[in-house]
Amino acid sequence: MKVDDLPVVLQIADQVHPDFPEDQTVFEERLRLYPAGASVLERDGALCGYLLSHPWHSGKPPALNSMLGRIPPGADRYYIHDLALLPSGRGTGMAREIIARVMADARTQAYPAISLIAVNGSTPFWSRFGFVVDESDQALAGASSYDTDARLMVCTLSG
DSSP states (O other): OOGGGHHHHHHHHHHHOTTSOOOHHHHHHHHHHOGGGEEEEEETTEEEEEEEEEEEOSSSOOOTTOOOSSOOTTOOEEEEEEEEEOGGGTTSSHHHHHHHHHHHHHHHTTOSEEEEEEOTTOHHHHHTTTOEEOOSHHHHHHHTTTOTTOEEEEEEOOO
């Protein structure tokens, strides 16, 4: 992902996650703080999705539409902030490929787990990749900035 991609990325975010709006500054900061975790997905020369991710810690996940300030020192897990695909990118294998890449990168960096907040009823989707819902009080509090149906999910990595 490049800064020039952000206008289209924001349009995709608005279409895919209309109930979870985030300011452009959030996207800009994630890209600036951890460019290796920011990817765009293309089909037939047009952007149809994106992924934002970064190192984090096993405590409370970042709140919706919040600035990080920095990647926390001593980050002990990887965090998928957002994966969004327009209908034109669904069913193409793009999601599977980018998730496999994120998992490989997290393993290479020796992170023992990846976490994310599942929204829009996406827990079955993430479960296919080995993510399980964390029902701890801290997890429920971390997901509360999204909505009551949002769930923190964690995938423990091996090898």
